[in-house]
Amino acid sequence: MSSAIRIILVEPSHPGNIGAVARAMKTMGLSNLYLVNPVLFPHTNASARAAGADDILARAQVCTSLDQALTGCRFTVGTSARARRLSVPVAEPRECAARVQAESAYGEVAVLFGRERSGLTNAETDRCHLLVSIPTVADFASLNLGAAVQVLAYELALARRDDESTPPQQGVMQTAPAEDMRRFYEHLERVLVDLDFLDPERPKQLMRRLRRLFNRARPDDVELNILRGILTATERARANR
Amino acid sequence: MSSAIRIILVEPSHPGNIGAVARAMKTMGLSNLYLVNPVLFPHTNASARAAGADDILARAQVCTSLDQALTGCRFTVGTSARARRLSVPVAEPRECAARVQAESAYGEVAVLFGRERSGLTNAETDRCHLLVSIPTVADFASLNLGAAVQVLAYELALARRDDESTPPQQGVMQTAPAEDMRRFYEHLERVLVDLDFLDPERPKQLMRRLRRLFNRARPDDVELNILRGILTATERARANR
Structure with missing residues (x-):
């Protein structure tokens, strides 16, 4: 089981889709499900489609915002059905899974799935x-x-298996968690x-570009403190004019 | 679209699962669906879950036997949730997809999915x-x-894409279709x-072992005629005693 994803x-x-997701996760050894403002949950259709993965539904975290769901995560992947104009890097599932697996050694990773329509x-x-398509x-x-x-989840399970013999690399930076990045932005x-x-x-548009820039850079906690310090210093200078 | 699979x-x-299958197929460029004795079909739940893949449901072939569904196929893959005792070779999806893609250049390939339970x-x-797990x-x-x-279907689509630049090999034998193999057995x-x-x-047990033997050998049409000829000759010899 991977508890880092x-x-x-x-x-x-x-709700039927939520159950299907729980079942799909369980077959592939994933157990942490977060639901941001589900339209109907809990619901009998979710339990019916979970077909034995009820434990994952029972432990699912229902959140009122994406921020809440991302709290504690240091790497975030979004799923996308189509190419986007102002694009975050896009990977295919196999490449994405290898990346998620590598990142999961250093902190929690979130994989976001959007609304059905x-x-x-x-x-x-x-x-x-990173986006995955x-x-x-x-x-x-x-x-x-x-x-x-x-x-x-299938590609994540294969990547986890492939990675099992490989010890985690040393010296990889500890990137700042999502909630600290949000406060920074x-x-x-x-x-x-x-x-x-x-x-x-x-x-x-400007904030989107800046987000992409800093998301590529992936500041660690110390670097983020420095950036926040710069912002605070800027504010102080304005106030003292 | 792959018409050979x-x-x-x-x-x-x-019926909801039939619809989900049609949708999964369509996303990955598969269009030929065969249903052997479906419990409920056509059905509104199938159409609802197909979500735009209704054309695949409309063209689905409903068969009264597996023999009928396999008619014309020269290579057959079965899906299996668990290892079996007297086993046909078992591959993982990626390896299986490469094999199916290669076989599909020479004749129709069937991928069988069993009952839900x-x-x-x-x-x-x-x-x-071949079995795939x-x-x-x-x-x-x-x-x-x-x-x-x-x-x-996802692995099949990747294998098809990987294979697109590779021309089909020459001189691969034309294996006998499923219905001729059935008559032979x-x-x-x-x-x-x-x-x-x-x-x-x-x-x-004996017939199962023989089937596995000949399925590994994969006789072509000429070879199968020879085998049938031997059987007929054997019968004639017995009749003339």
Whole structure:
């Protein structure tokens, strides 16, 4: 069982799909399920489709925000049915699984699955270090949510098995957890608005670019403290003018 | 789209699963679905879960026997949740997909999925040249039928893509289709009983071993004619005593 990987479903509509996800996870040795604002949960359809994976449903964490679900995670993967314009790096499931497996040695990893119809929002994919897209035929890209989790969980299980003999590398940096990154971005946005660098009416594109930049950089705790320190110092300088 | 691969569901109980299978197939470019004695089909639950893959359901072939579903196939793969005692070779999905892709250049390939609760019978797995088993955690091996098809179809799609640049090999033998093999086995059994070699009350184990032997050998049409000729000659010799 891998306790370092959590599966996060963002606003799943159908309780049956939640059950199918639990079952898919259990077959592949995953046990940590997080549900962000599920439309109907708990529900008999979830239990029915879980078919023996009820323990995963019983232990599922129901969250009221993605921030809450990501708390403690140091690496975040988002699933995407299509290529995006302003894109976070995109990998296929096999490559993604190898990366997740490597990252899981150093901290908790989240794999996000979006809404059945509309997937993840841009703001949600901006929280991700990596996007994963399951290759499909061009004209019918829509995997069922449970089926998508099954494919990813299958590749994660293979990657875990392949990795079992390999000892974790030394000296890999301890990247800052998601909640600290979120506070940093909020702080950064406040400071940039205060500096008249950012139009508070239209902050989106610039903040998205900055998020992608820092998500690629993946600051560790010490580096993040330094960045926060710079922001605080900037604010103090403005206040003292 | 791969028209050389057919997915065969043997006695599926739940129409919802049939729909999920159609959807999984369509995402991965598979279109030929065969249903052997489905408990409920057509059914609204199948259409609902197909979610846009209705064309595959509409074109699904409903068969009254596995023989009928296998007619025309030259290579047959069976899915299995567990290792078997008297075993046909077992591969993992990735290896199996490469094999199916290679075989599909020379004739139709069938991938069999068994009943939701009990899988394939021994007699059904004996029809297979290869078994495929999706690796799972030891204590919870039960993938949902749609999820199992999704994993296999995903690996088949990757194998097809990997194979696209490679031209088919020359000189690979044209193996005999399933229906000719079935007639051969029936003929062989009759002859062996007639020869008092086979106890007609307990023919199973010996015939299973012979099936596995010939399935490994994979006779082509000419070779099969020769074998049938030998059987006929044997019968004639017995009749003329």
